[in-house]
Amino acid sequence: MRSLILCALSLCLVPITAQAGTVAVHVVDAAGKPVSDAVITIYPTAGVPKRPIRFPWTNEVMQKNIAFNPRTLIVPVGATVAFPNQDKVRHHVYSFSKPARFELKLFGKDQTRSYTFTTPGAVALGCNIHDQMSGFIKVVDTPFAGKTNGSGDALIPAVTGGAARVIIWHPALRAKSNEIIVPVQVPDTGTLTRRLQIATR
Amino acid sequence: MTLLSQIRLLLPARLTSSLSAKLTLFYAALFAAAVALILLVAKTGISQYAERMVAAEMVADAKVFDRVATMRYAQLGDASQVLSSDFGFREAVATADAPTIASALDSLGSRLHLDQAFLVDMDGNVIGFRGQLSASEREDLRQALDDGAASGVLRLGKMRFNAAAAPVKAPVTIGWVVFANALDARELAALSKLSSINLAPQILPAKDVLTRQNTGAITEERVQGERFLVQAFPIASFRSDEPQVLLLRHSVTRALANYAPMLWLLLACGLAGIVMAGVGSWLLARRIARPIIALDAAARRVAKGDYAQVQVETNDELGTLADSFNRMVDDIGERERQITHMALHDGLTGLANRMLLREHLAMALSRPATDRRQALLCLDLDNFKVVNDTLGHPTGDALLCQVAERLVAIAGEGFVARLGGDEFAVVVDDQDRPLDRTAHDIIRAVAEPCMVNGHRIVPGTSIGIALLHIDGDDAVTLVKHADLALYRAKHGGRGIFRFFEEAMDAEARKRRQMELDLHEALSGGQLSLMFQPLFNLAESRVSAFEALLRWSHPKRGMISPVDFIPLAEDTGLIVPIGEWVIREACRTARHWPDHVRIAVNISPVQFRNPGLNTVIMQALAETGLPPQRLELEITESLFIDNPATTLASLHSLRALGVRVALDDFGTGYSSLSYLRSFPFDKIKIDRSFIMDLLSSDGATAIIKSITTLAEALGMETTAEGVEHASQLDILREQGCNQIQGFYFSKPVSKAEVGGMLGAGWGPEIRKTG
Numbered sequence: 001m002r003s004l005i006l007c008a009l010s011l012c013l014v015p016i017t018a019q020a021g022t023v024a025v026h027v028v029d030a031a032g033k034p035v036s037d038a039v040i041t042i043y044p045t046a047g048v049p050k051r052p053i054r055f056p057w058t059n060e061v062m063q064k065n066i067a068f069n070p071r072t073l074i075v076p077v078g079a080t081v082a083f084p085n086q087d088k089v090r091h092h093v094y095s096f097s098k099p100a101r102f103e104l105k106l107f108g109k110d111q112t113r114s115y116t117f118t119t120p121g122a123v124a125l126g127c128n129i130h131d132q133m134s135g136f137i138k139v140v141d142t143p144f145a146g147k148t149n150g151s152g153d154a155l156i157p158a159v160t161g162g163a164a165r166v167i168i169w170h171p172a173l174r175a176k177s178n179e180i181i182v183p184v185q186v187p188d189t190g191t192l193t194r195r196l197q198i199a200t201r
Numbered sequence: 202m203t204l205l206s207q208i209r210l211l212l213p214a215r216l217t218s219s220l221s222a223k224l225t226l227f228y229a230a231l232f233a234a235a236v237a238l239i240l241l242v243a244k245t246g247i248s249q250y251a252e253r254m255v256a257a258e259m260v261a262d263a264k265v266f267d268r269v270a271t272m273r274y275a276q277l278g279d280a281s282q283v284l285s286s287d288f289g290f291r292e293a294v295a296t297a298d299a300p301t302i303a304s305a306l307d308s309l310g311s312r313l314h315l316d317q318a319f320l321v322d323m324d325g326n327v328i329g330f331r332g333q334l335s336a337s338e339r340e341d342l343r344q345a346l347d348d349g350a351a352s353g354v355l356r357l358g359k360m361r362f363n364a365a366a367a368p369v370k371a372p373v374t375i376g377w378v379v380f381a382n383a384l385d386a387r388e389l390a391a392l393s394k395l396s397s398i399n400l401a402p403q404i405l406p407a408k409d410v411l412t413r414q415n416t417g418a419i420t421e422e423r424v425q426g427e428r429f430l431v432q433a434f435p436i437a438s439f440r441s442d443e444p445q446v447l448l449l450r451h452s453v454t455r456a457l458a459n460y461a462p463m464l465w466l467l468l469a470c471g472l473a474g475i476v477m478a479g480v481g482s483w484l485l486a487r488r489i490a491r492p493i494i495a496l497d498a499a500a501r502r503v504a505k506g507d508y509a510q511v512q513v514e515t516n517d518e519l520g521t522l523a524d525s526f527n528r529m530v531d532d533i534g535e536r537e538r539q540i541t542h543m544a545l546h547d548g549l550t551g552l553a554n555r556m557l558l559r560e561h562l563a564m565a566l567s568r569p570a571t572d573r574r575q576a577l578l579c580l581d582l583d584n585f586k587v588v589n590d591t592l593g594h595p596t597g598d599a600l601l602c603q604v605a606e607r608l609v610a611i612a613g614e615g616f617v618a619r620l621g622g623d624e625f626a627v628v629v630d631d632q633d634r635p636l637d638r639t640a641h642d643i644i645r646a647v648a649e650p651c652m653v654n655g656h657r658i659v660p661g662t663s664i665g666i667a668l669l670h671i672d673g674d675d676a677v678t679l680v681k682h683a684d685l686a687l688y689r690a691k692h693g694g695r696g697i698f699r700f701f702e703e704a705m706d707a708e709a710r711k712r713r714q715m716e717l718d719l720h721e722a723l724s725g726g727q728l729s730l731m732f733q734p735l736f737n738l739a740e741s742r743v744s745a746f747e748a749l750l751r752w753s754h755p756k757r758g759m760i761s762p763v764d765f766i767p768l769a770e771d772t773g774l775i776v777p778i779g780e781w782v783i784r785e786a787c788r789t790a791r792h793w794p795d796h797v798r799i800a801v802n803i804s805p806v807q808f809r810n811p812g813l814n815t816v817i818m819q820a821l822a823e824t825g826l827p828p829q830r831l832e833l834e835i836t837e838s839l840f841i842d843n844p845a846t847t848l849a850s851l852h853s854l855r856a857l858g859v860r861v862a863l864d865d866f867g868t869g870y871s872s873l874s875y876l877r878s879f880p881f882d883k884i885k886i887d888r889s890f891i892m893d894l895l896s897s898d899g900a901t902a903i904i905k906s907i908t909t910l911a912e913a914l915g916m917e918t919t920a921e922g923v924e925h926a927s928q929l930d931i932l933r934e935q936g937c938n939q940i941q942g943f944y945f946s947k948p949v950s951k952a953e954v955g956g957m958l959g960a961g962w963g964p965e966i967r968k969t970g
Contacts, residue, residue, distance in 0.1 A: 096295025125372075126372035
């Protein structure tokens with residue numbers, strides 16, 4: 001309940017903050033190769049806007065071709081994610097991650113199960129039938145979030161200007177909780193471009 | 202050979218001198234060297250083989266360890282995989298349900314008899330580990346697992362484990378299950394049992410071993426005299442930052458000790474072999490040496506004249522040598538027989554020679570005398586020299602052979618020998634026929650005419666006979682007596698035989714004594730010259746003296762030249778005597794008036810002596826006597842033997858300027874032809890014609906014809922032996938130039954010559970008007 005209130009508050013505050021910049025992050029690995037599916041979240045020192053968080057993508061993780069799609073999904077806290085099965089086989093989606101422990105036991109084709117994520121954090125998805133299936137849901141409590149594309153680039157617009165913490169998370173990132181924190185000064189206008197090199201497994 | 206010489210230095214000489222000992226030592230030493238070589242090679246080979254074996258065993262052991270470890274890791278890995286994949290376990294891990302996790306690990310660990318089964322989570326927390334781990338160990342472990350460690354040797358605390366890990370995925374890795382078994386001494390001992398030799402396997406951190414060993418090379422270590430081979434093999438390590446090695450070591454000394462009995466056995470066999478080689482070569486050498494010793498003994502016997510044969514019944518070189526030796530002995534014997542035959546036989550006729558005759562006689566004489574008479578017949582061929590000179594030696598030899606055959610045929614069982622030249626001897630007895638009959642038969646048989654080389658020859662022989670035991674008791678005497686008898690037979694006319702008589706021996710002795718005395722006479726001044734004047738009828742004075750030799754024997758008084766000149770001629774003494782006469786005559790004559798010549802008789806022997814010319818020249822030169830005052834008197838007999846040579850000698854004498862007179866003309870074989878061929882200065886008419894003057898009418902005619910002939914040829918004549926005045930008258934009438942004889946004067950001494958040279962001295966010469 002409190003999170004819903006907070007969410008509503010933040011939505012209210014957006015029009016008020018006039019000064020906002022864009023943060024462009026380019027993530028590469030130790031070898032300099034672009035890293036995709038790295039989740040970038042920005043927490044301005046001044047605090048995140050008190051309003052409901054909404055991302056332009058669907059809160060849905062499909063199972064298609066014995067794989068999670070998308071592999072990494074960013075959802076705001078409190079979001080309910082659907083897990084439609086588009087394969088002919090059945091799946092048993094589970095998560096032992098602390099923020100959300102659940103099991104969606106043996107559902108078949110064209111069956112959809114859903115789960116509501118109430119705690120921010122990284123949730124590792126697996127299939128008890130297919131060990132090779134791996135997916136992630138990053139539950140965030142900031143509206144400034146995005147993931148790198150195939151070129152390793154992520155563009156996060158309208159970030160509140162001023163000092164901020166940029167957190168880069170990736171399942172293969174060699175760090176505690178698979179994330180590193182980078183302090184930045186988000187400009188009031190314009191774009192802050194950062195190249196970030198991360199060590200991966 | 203140096204080895205042999207060294208051995209020789211160490212041993213007494215007698216041991217090394219024999220062939221057997223030499224061979225034995227040589228082969229024993231050779232075998233010993235071979236054994237030493239074999240032992241050396243065997244020892245080296247064994248050593249190398251042992252090292253290779255140890256090295257191979259180490260590699261094999263390391264492979265076994267590797268394979269066992271891999272298998273273990275697979276088992277552990279599988280087991281851990283099973284657990285880590287279990288959904289419930291994963292949930293327990295994800296929810297950090299430590300009691301559940303620990304119980305699950307414990308349950309599985311017990312079931313699988315694992316020493317350790319524990320979980321390491323992402324934060325480095327360890328659940329289920331039996332024992333204590335420090336924080337750093339936990340972090341190191343987590344880091345290693347995070348870096349992907351899956352299996353290998355893992356050291357935790359003081360323990361070492363074979364460990365395998367499996368990640369717990371949900372689906373991201375949320376931790377690791379680690380299963381491990383202790384890698385302790387028991388485990389290594391079990392590994393050690395897998396290899397045939399004790400390799401004392403050890404697991405060590407790579408940093409604890411030598412760099413050299415880490416490269417995989419075999420190294421050697423010496424510990425208290427023992428030699429070890431050490432090799433390190435890298436093995437899988439759980440933590441990549443802590444590499445581990447398997448260290449294997451084995452004592453080569455101990456490995457070689459296993460082969461020591463074999464080497465000792467080899468040495469024993471070698472020593473036995475040396476003894477066997479020694480004994481074997483000793484026996485072989487004995488076998489070889491025995492025939493050599495036999496040959497040596499046989500050679501010694503042969504050297505003593507015993508023609509021994511040696512028995513060697515082998516087919517090898519020694520057998521061949523023995524055969525050759527036996528053949529050589531036979532050949533030597535045969536040659537010796539030939540030589541003996543040659544020494545005792547005459548090469549031309551094959552008859553026995555003088556030496557064998559002597560032996561035969563000695564043998565016959567050694568037997569006791571019987572009633573049978575045995576005789577030695579010595580014979581020679583009459584005029585054999587003429588055959589040789591005129592028909593040649595081959596013909597002479599052929600004649601001798603024919604005569605020998607005839608003698609052998611006629612002698613029957615008698616013994617025939619050739620003594621040399623034309624002398625033969627026959628020893629016969631009178632069993633079949635009387636001895637004189639035998640001698641007669643021989644003479645008749647030899648005298649048979651024969652054809653030799655196309656020449657018809659009529660040989661003749663004379664025989665002297667000496668009776669064994671009667672005429673002598675030894676061979677030398679017998680031969681001498683038979684020779685004397687032969688001598689007498691030849692003098693008595695040819696073609697007859699004579700038995701030996703004691704008188705012959707006495708005469709011979711007398712002759713020999715006279716010969717000795719004659720030597721004495723020449724050196725002792727017993728010889729002297731007498732001079733017989735030659736009276737020149739026309740000049741009525743002495744015109745020359747003939748030198749006549751006299752010998753005044755100290756015991757026997759005066760000896761006539763008739764008695765000793767033939768002897769001097771036979772012995773050759775005539776040459777020095779004649780030389781003395783010439784010198785003495787010249788020496789005497791040089792004091793005489795110039796018209797008085799000296800006449801000297803020259804014996805045929807003296808004449809044929811090539812030194813005569815020199816003697817005459819020296820005598821003339823020494824005395825200064827003009828050559829024309831020296832007159833040499835020679836006899837006709839010189840022309841018989843060799844007229845050509847005689848003529849040449851006469852001419853060379855004449856060239857000296859001396860006069861040459863022909864003595865005793867008219868006797869012997871007078872021929873008018875040689876009066877024509879040589880211009881004698883004088884002819885001396887033989888006294889026999891002079892003596893006949895008084896009794897025979899024909900004699901005067903002969904004298905006349907001689908003087909006429911001489912005058913016609915421009916030669917002087919001298920009549921010898923004038924003893925009566927009537928003879929002188931006739932001679933003067935017939936034109937003889939000179940006379941000589943007792944009527945005029947007998948020979949006088951040197952001192953008396955002077956008186957005869959005085960004026961008016963002369964014989965009473967009747968003037969015939």
